[in-house]
Amino acid sequence: MEARRRVVSIRFIVTVVAVGLVSAGAVGAGLVYERNVRRVLTPEIEFRLLLEARNLAVRSSDALLDKYPEMVLHPMIKELQAQRPELAYVEVVDVEGVIQGHSQARLLGQKRTSRGLAIRKSGDGELSAGEQRLDGNDLTAIRVPIRHPNGQALGAVHIGLHRSYIEGRIASTRRAQMVVLAGILLASVLVTSGLMRGLLGPVRELRRGLDRIGTGQLDQPVEVSGRTELGLLAESVNDMAAKLKTAQMDMVEKKRLDYEMGLASRIQTNLLPSGNLTLGAFVVGGFYQAAAEVGGDYFDVFELPEEKVSVAIADVAGKGLAGCMVTSMLAALLGALRPRYSSPSELLMNLEELLAKKLEPGVFITMFYGILDTHSNTLTFASAAHSPTLVYRARTRSVDRYGTDGIPLCAAPGGMLARTLRDNQMFLEAGDLLLQYTDGINETFAESSDEEFGFDRVTSILSRNAQRGLGATVESLIDAVGEWSGSRAVGDDRTLLCISHERDVAAAGEKVAATVSALFKLPSRETLIDMMRPDAHLRLPAQLNALQALRDWVAGCVPLDKLGSEDRARVELVLYELCANLIEHGYAAEADDEIDIWWLSHASENSTGDHRARASKSYFVIRDSGRPFENPVVLRSNRRPVQHTRGRGLGLALIHAASEPRYFPDTPAGNLTVLQFQFEPTHHEQRVPL
Amino acid sequence: MSQSFEIRDGEHCDGVATFHLNGRLEAQEATLLRERCFEVMDEGVSNVIIVLSDVSFVASSGIGCLLVLSEKTGAAGGRLLLASPSEAVACVIKLLNLGQLLEVVDSLDEARSRFMVGT
Numbered sequence: 001m002e003a004r005r006r007v008v009s010i011r012f013i014v015t016v017v018a019v020g021l022v023s024a025g026a027v028g029a030g031l032v033y034e035r036n037v038r039r040v041l042t043p044e045i046e047f048r049l050l051l052e053a054r055n056l057a058v059r060s061s062d063a064l065l066d067k068y069p070e071m072v073l074h075p076m077i078k079e080l081q082a083q084r085p086e087l088a089y090v091e092v093v094d095v096e097g098v099i100q101g102h103s104q105a106r107l108l109g110q111k112r113t114s115r116g117l118a119i120r121k122s123g124d125g126e127l128s129a130g131e132q133r134l135d136g137n138d139l140t141a142i143r144v145p146i147r148h149p150n151g152q153a154l155g156a157v158h159i160g161l162h163r164s165y166i167e168g169r170i171a172s173t174r175r176a177q178m179v180v181l182a183g184i185l186l187a188s189v190l191v192t193s194g195l196m197r198g199l200l201g202p203v204r205e206l207r208r209g210l211d212r213i214g215t216g217q218l219d220q221p222v223e224v225s226g227r228t229e230l231g232l233l234a235e236s237v238n239d240m241a242a243k244l245k246t247a248q249m250d251m252v253e254k255k256r257l258d259y260e261m262g263l264a265s266r267i268q269t270n271l272l273p274s275g276n277l278t279l280g281a282f283v284v285g286g287f288y289q290a291a292a293e294v295g296g297d298y299f300d301v302f303e304l305p306e307e308k309v310s311v312a313i314a315d316v317a318g319k320g321l322a323g324c325m326v327t328s329m330l331a332a333l334l335g336a337l338r339p340r341y342s343s344p345s346e347l348l349m350n351l352e353e354l355l356a357k358k359l360e361p362g363v364f365i366t367m368f369y370g371i372l373d374t375h376s377n378t379l380t381f382a383s384a385a386h387s388p389t390l391v392y393r394a395r396t397r398s399v400d401r402y403g404t405d406g407i408p409l410c411a412a413p414g415g416m417l418a419r420t421l422r423d424n425q426m427f428l429e430a431g432d433l434l435l436q437y438t439d440g441i442n443e444t445f446a447e448s449s450d451e452e453f454g455f456d457r458v459t460s461i462l463s464r465n466a467q468r469g470l471g472a473t474v475e476s477l478i479d480a481v482g483e484w485s486g487s488r489a490v491g492d493d494r495t496l497l498c499i500s501h502e503r504d505v506a507a508a509g510e511k512v513a514a515t516v517s518a519l520f521k522l523p524s525r526e527t528l529i530d531m532m533r534p535d536a537h538l539r540l541p542a543q544l545n546a547l548q549a550l551r552d553w554v555a556g557c558v559p560l561d562k563l564g565s566e567d568r569a570r571v572e573l574v575l576y577e578l579c580a581n582l583i584e585h586g587y588a589a590e591a592d593d594e595i596d597i598w599w600l601s602h603a604s605e606n607s608t609g610d611h612r613a614r615a616s617k618s619y620f621v622i623r624d625s626g627r628p629f630e631n632p633v634v635l636r637s638n639r640r641p642v643q644h645t646r647g648r649g650l651g652l653a654l655i656h657a658a659s660e661p662r663y664f665p666d667t668p669a670g671n672l673t674v675l676q677f678q679f680e681p682t683h684h685e686q687r688v689p690l
Numbered sequence: 691m692s693q694s695f696e697i698r699d700g701e702h703c704d705g706v707a708t709f710h711l712n713g714r715l716e717a718q719e720a721t722l723l724r725e726r727c728f729e730v731m732d733e734g735v736s737n738v739i740i741v742l743s744d745v746s747f748v749a750s751s752g753i754g755c756l757l758v759l760s761e762k763t764g765a766a767g768g769r770l771l772l773a774s775p776s777e778a779v780a781c782v783i784k785l786l787n788l789g790q791l792l793e794v795v796d797s798l799d800e801a802r803s804r805f806m807v808g809t
Binding site for chain 1: 748
């Protein structure tokens with residue numbers, strides 16, 4: 001759990017600051033006031049003292065002329081001192097300095113002793129001739145001469161005043177001031193604290209409200225009224241909560257929709273064929289890229305009995321979920337109709353009949369459907385207003401274009417389709433490649449203009465790449481379209497359907513099978529059947545960067561799936577090294593040629609008779625049409641220890657370490673290399689990892 | 691060249707350079723790797739660890755490169771350690787009996803610890 005954070009209360013801070021400021025102000029004002037009081041009060045008191053002394057001097061002058069001056073002066077001074085306790089002493093002396101008047105009777109008649117006070121030097125305009133001010137540590141005193149009205153000096157009056165009296169007077173002023181200060185302080189604390197409580201009360205309410213929002217309770221508003229900024233803040237918070245609630249609901253809805261779309265997208269992907277279908281010398285496959293999550297394009301490749309393949313490509317007018325739902329319907333109906341029709345046009349008409357009842361008015365479908373007979377190399381097809389079919393002809397090295405008069409499915413009622421649609425037939429010879437596509441390909445806009453990709457570019461790419469086979473053609477076309485549209489969003493689904501009559505796989509395969517069975521004394525028929533299995537063959541362009549395809553083939557090759565991963569790695573490695581050698585030494589860099597690889601599993605099993613611990617032997621036959629090695633020694637084992645090779649010749653060492661290679665240059669089937677592998681039946685379960 | 695191939699530099703400290711390889715180690719990638727290693731060795735690093743756990747395929751040229759690097763680090767008074775080889779790499783090393791020429795350890799930590807104690 002999160003530890004509770006220490007909170008410093010704003011109320012506390014403001015109160016302390018207010019009190020501090022008030023105190024500082026009051027103390028400052030007090031100091032100034034006290035200074036002024038001292039400045040005014042001290043001369044005032046001293047002046048009073050002077051008046052008192054003068055008064056006493058006047059009153060004493062007659063007494064001093066008496067015979068017994070102390071009789072008058074003693075009671076007078078005693079009374080004076082009783083009334084004014086702040087006076088330290090009051091003395092009246094005669095001209096000889098003898099004390100004639102004092103509050104204490106025992107001092108009368110004695111010589112006055114000096115108290116050691118200093119005469120104040122600073123000028124004092126108030127003093128008359130003969131008058132003196134004197135200062136001591138704790139006394140301030142005054143001396144006033146007593147004169148007879150005729151000017152004769154009779155004596156002097158000395159009055160001393162306790163300095164503490166002045167301080168006492170100032171202190172009493174200060175005390176009053178302290179009381180006022182304390183009152184102001186108390187009032188400021190109370191007022192500030194009360195004010196802050198009133199102002200900050202809503203903050204607590206705001207905090208509670210924000211806590212509620214934090215935990216997702218967006219319905220309960222923050223109730224802060226008032227016209228301070230906090231009231232406005234509360235309004236903003238409530239406003240925010242309302243917007244959050246809307247956004248949250250939108251998000252939930254969007255997530256739900258995303259989920260649904262994802263689901264739809266998966267369903268649609270599942271409707272499409274995965275991977276290419278190889279049947280005999282034909283490879284059939286396609287490509288699909290949706291514009292939105294799901295789209296209205298569809299293609300299908302399906303193996304029919306009697307070495308036939310049905311192919312279809314369709315574009316529903318309408319994208320997104322609606323289009324996707326129609327394609328789903330189309331897929332289901334096609335699945336049901338495929339086996340029942342040998343005529344593509346009849347199938348399309350039937351499909352329209354079934355769909356027309358279900359579709360919204362205005363929704364129509366363009367569609368191409370064909371049945372490929374791999375035995376007779378013919379394609380029977382019909383096109384309901386779909387894009388022109390392009391066929392690369394190996395013989396003429398040109399592209400033929402097949403248009404159509406058919407109208408789209410569900411575009412017009414009343415048997416209009418039947419009147420425009422008909423079956424066509426074409427031959428696909430070795431090396432020919434048929435391409436069908438939806439308008440998302442040819443109508444793709446350029447990145448920064450409204451120029452379409454166009455049929456001519458499609459045709460030209462087909463013409464340039466068809467010789468490289470189906471995969472390369474599809475890839476080049478998709479790359480080119482992607483490059484054309486650049487960063488522009490994919491506006492329409494992009495879908496391709498491709499049928500390739502691989503140049504001479506069948507023919508080459510037959511020749512190779514005959515040669516291998518003769519060389520290794522294998523039963524020729526079984527060898528041929530083995531090699532003709534679609535999975536057991538791989539054709540690669542004779543280029544080093546094409547060798548990555550070996551991995552997928554070895555991994556996906558059905559006959560190899562019983563091997564452990566280590567054996568598969570071994571097979572891939574040896575095939576890689578061998579092909580790399582053939583490409584580097586046998587082909588010129590710019591050569592546009594191919595290497596064929598076959599896997600012969602059944603033949604190998606015949607070659608061993610020991611049933612108890614049967615280690616199965618397998619063959620890979622590699623055919624290349626490059627320059628044969630002049631010296632077949634090249635494929636002979638390199639006996640030098642590996643550490644002396646300095647990295648060269650390692651490929652050959654690898655081939656020999658993992659297999660038994662044999663090289664047959666210039667056979668009727670081309671240059672053949674046969675790799676013989678020995679696999680332990682269940683070794684991948686027993687073997688301890690390296 | 692395979693686009694997926696990647697050489698990631700690990701820490702270069704205590705005179706040990708570490709490289710994490712990812713993808714297919716073929717001729718062109720081997721050249722890249724050799725250049726990168728030579729670069730760090732020119733800076734005075736003689737001990738090199740190459741992590742091979744994410745190498746999906748290694749061709750003879752890749753192995754040749756590892757042998758050259760092993761020799762070169764040895765000549766510079768250091769060592770080359772191959773850490774956690776993937777099955778593909780292990781398979782080749784085993785096929786060519788290179789276990790005695792190339793020093794292979796199970797993990798990067800082990801490789802580091804070997805350099806730490808200097809055994």
